[in-house]
Amino acid sequence: MNKHSFTEKIENIEVLIGLLDLLPSPVYIKDKNHIWVAVNNAFCEFLGYPAEKLIGKSDFDYNPAEQAQVFWDADNRVLDNKEDSLDIEETTNSRGDLLWVESRKSYYETSNGEPYIIGVITDITELELQKKAALEAERKAKLASVTKSEFLANMSHEIRTPMNGIMGMAELLLNTKLTPRQTDFANTINQSGHALLTIINDILDFSKAEACQIELEQTPFHLRNCIEDVTALLASTVNDKDLDLLVRIQPDLHLSYVGDVGRVRQILTNIIGNAVKFTSEGHVLIDVDGETRNGITQLKIQVIDTGIGIAPDKLGTIFEKFSQADGSTTREYGGTGLGLSISKQLTELMGGEISVSSDLDKGTSFSISLPLEITNVITDDSKKNIDISISGSNILIIDDNSINLNILTEQLRHWKCKTIAVDSAQMGLSVLKQAFNKGIKIDLVIVDYQMPIHSGEDFYLDKQKDSDIADIPVIMLSSVDSTELRNRMGFGHISSFLSKPAKSSVLYNAIVDIIYGLDKRSIPIKSVSVKSKSDSFHSRNTDSNHVDILIAEDNEVNQKYASYVMEELGLTYVIVPNGKMAIDKWQLLSPSAILMDISMPKMNGYDATKVIRQIEKDRFLSPTPIIAVTAHSMKGDDKICLQKGMDDYLSKPLSKQSLKECLVKWGVCFDAKLQAAHKW
Ligand code: ADP
Secondary structure, three states, rough: OOOHHHHHHHHHHHHHHHOOOOOOOOOOEEEOOOOEEEEOOHHHHOOOOOOOHHHOOOOHHOOOHHHHHHHHHHHHHHHOOOOOOOEEEEEEOOOOOEEEEEEEEEEEOOOOHHHEOOOOOEEOHHHHHHHHHHHHHHHHHHHHHHHHHHHHHHHHHHHHHHHHHHHHHHHHHHOOOOHHHHHHHHHHHHHHHHHHHHHHHHHHHHHHHHHOOOOOEEEEEHHHHHHHHHHHHHHHHHOEEEEEEEEEEEEOOOOEEEHHHHHHHHHHHHHHHHHOOOOOOEEEEEEEEEEEEEEEEEEEEEEEOOOOOOOHHHOOOOOOOOOOOOOOOOOOOOOOOHHHHHHHHHHHHHOOOEEEEEEEEOEEEEEEEEEEEEEEOOOOOOOOOOOOOOOEEEEEOOOOOHHHHHHHHHHHHHOEEEEEOOOOHHHHHHHHHHHHHHOOOOOOEEEEEOOOOOOOHHHHHHHHHOOOOOOOOEEEEOOOHHHHHHHHOOOOOOOOOEEOOHHHHHHHHHHHHHHOOOOOOOOOOOOOOOOOOOOOEEEEOOOOOOOOOOOOOOHHHHHHHHHHHHHOOOEEEEEOHHHHHHHHHHHHHHOOOEEOOOOOOOOOHHHHHHHHHHHHHHHOOOOEEEEEEEEEOOHHHHHHHHHHOEEEEOHHHHHHHHHHHHHOOOOOOOOHHHHHOOOO
């Protein structure tokens, strides 16, 4: 191109650019050598260079080579193919900022055949940054989900292992010769352990459901057995009340199904357990109907009670997590508010639905509809195993935790089995091999799943590789979901998975089934926490009508603990289960101090304190020290207690030392002899 024709073209283009300057989008024109021959104002602003610095230059003069090469290649495509292009490209401005652009390039040819590229740029930097942030967030969420599931599996193990020790040892302790007082202590440990395990299970299940990590098992089960398991568990609570627990099952209903019996039982335990909990007289009816079509029964299980009912405005929210119809501190019933939320999620996971209707003060009716596949496998095995002996069976136990090893050994010996206990998978394999070589038959191995270095899974897989010992059945004790593990291991039908801590009856059944080849898998029954009777009243009173301490506390275990502490301190005391009774007893007994729980049925600790302070004021009485004792150990709770008219604050669990210091501070006298005897 000679100088004249280039200038002439530039002049033409500049006329065009004069117009393009009016446009808000950055626009440029490049010649066939990738050189900018014209740029508009928006383009100059976008890159941060004046037009005179850009004209006659190319992308390579202003961009890192890698970026410039991308533009260059795109230009070539436009020039070679004489067609438009649209690309997302990176560029760098004069401040060194990395920018993302959507670059449209059009091929343009002058009348004398000279090719040009006309480019229009859209700045999409913000959009790209958002996209990148979203991708990063997704990556992090995936990572968090994996971490969460690992955390859950670990927590499940970490919590259940010591629970196993606590409850197992308490159970063993109860089998020894104990004084009535010791039996009482051991029973309390056991009951509290069960209650805690229920809460832990609920929280873990809830987290699993939230992380979509619940997997359903598909095994044959009998619905009547399943319901009876649940009602048997509630029998003692029902007996303590003026209550009938009724079960009606449609007579011709096929009752053997394939499904996750553990989860069905969990749902029923929660719904029936609630019905029993919230009903003090009348009945709880479990009414089962169903319709079978094409091998699927559409089950309808109704749980109808004559209890306290649910207010219409609460009915819509009770399936929400942590939701309780009565969320006040005067709550009379325990619970976490997770049960219904878990039950709903589980029912829906099984393809079913759950609904509720209720009349306040008249009763509540829950309706669960559940599609279940029918089976002809005989699963009604409720009468099984009771009289079958496993005495003389040779059982190898493998667990790295010595407490569990002891509990299992003791339990199995109680059943007259012969046991060998080892603490690692490798030792276990070597014992099996030695026994085989000596011609000793090992009937069964009980192995813990979670063990360091070589897990229960490693043990099982190694055992299966050795044809001499591959046929020996295994009971795997695991605190994680078994379905996935069983599938992964190709776990044989002769073996069984049990959740920890395994109930002794469940373990017994599993052993019988394996040894006698009955192939019944047992799933432990979830326990139900039993609420203390609200009107219990304990005292170690002197014959005068004065006591040292008035204790307002509704929880039976805490009442018991408080009474032991009081006795150790040599103090006279009276325990009442609610705020109303605290006011009555305070007027009657003029205690030296009151230990006041905050959350209590009928009247909470705050309201009781308010009434007491008002009476003291009206009658010109000197104030009784009121010490709040509460599990609400949140920051700021102490201030609230003081604002509400209390004098001091102790958080649960109560320590004897802090209680004593507190009582001394508030002028309660201790019996000197008892003090010396207990070396305070
Ligand atoms: P929790 O029982 O642990 O509080 P749930 O999720 O099982 O938690 O129940 C949530 C709430 O629904 C209960 O606190 C109670 O207020 C109400 N509720 C559930 N079942 C019944 C029932 N049968 N009768 C009355 N209220 C009920």
